[in-house]
Amino acid sequence: MTKTRWLTKDEQVAWLRMAAVLELLPGVLDAQLTRDEDLTHFEYYVLASLSEAPRRTLRITALASLTNATLPRLSRVLTGLEKMALVERSECSEDRRAKNVTLTEAGWAKVVKAAPGHVENVRGLVLDQLSQEQVEQLSSITAQLLTRLDPEGRMFASTGG
Template sequence: MTESEPRWLSDHERESWVRFAAVLELLPGVLDSQLDRDEKLTHFEYFVLAMLSEAPDRTLRMTALAARTNATLPRLSRVVSRLEDQGFVDRSPCAEDRRATNATLTPVGWSKVVHAAPGHVATVRQAVIDALTPEQVSQLGRISARLLTRLDPEGRMFATGS
């Protein structure tokens, strides 16, 4: 095999990859469907609210929020604008660095994430966690961490350090 020839997947590797790719395609729809039906939120909007709900004073710089949600700043900005329009989030200049912008979860946003959390957790359990043994859940965490070292080698995303 020369350097220019592809390193084809074995039958076992291909089978594993195809199954994993199917999960990557199907899981976002499952999460989005439940949140849209029950809360009129996308999974990413919920994730933004949840990350703010866990932050000190329910406030994060937009750059930190982007890292915690594994998002680009342009994508995050568009979503935060929608959440602002709904009264869930406020943006303001950062007191420590006026060039930076903070996002803060409002009381209405807090109520929304508190109301949305039980249904979301039930969906995550039904679709993923309860289908696995405790050891498989641990393996999933280790496999995900290993993949993140390749996908995010600089550790910029919050999940990489978790």
């Protein structure tokens, strides 16, 4: 129980701004995808993750790890996506406890259709707002933060420092 090291004025400002971004950005990302594609950002992220996997297929646990979702959450989201015919569950031959999820053709088409709008949104909100130099700085800063937030690089094919 040592004495608290309070934030300096500059740190305080930096953190308050960061906290505000943390609060605002997810809602704005969600809003565009919901409006244009009737998908939450999380659902999009699930589909996008599958689209990049070998054979567009992953074990549910692996997908949960990639997306930082709990298993119950992912299970229910997958049920929803399955109802939309965007993914399919199937038994896993090697481990009969486990299941595979596969992106259907319709699911692939959905990702292809949704990607441009999402990318434009990310550009408009973030990347195009920053100078080339700032984008590099942001990349370094977030990489540094992830060493603590995600030490095992689960959400990320840990692209070197």
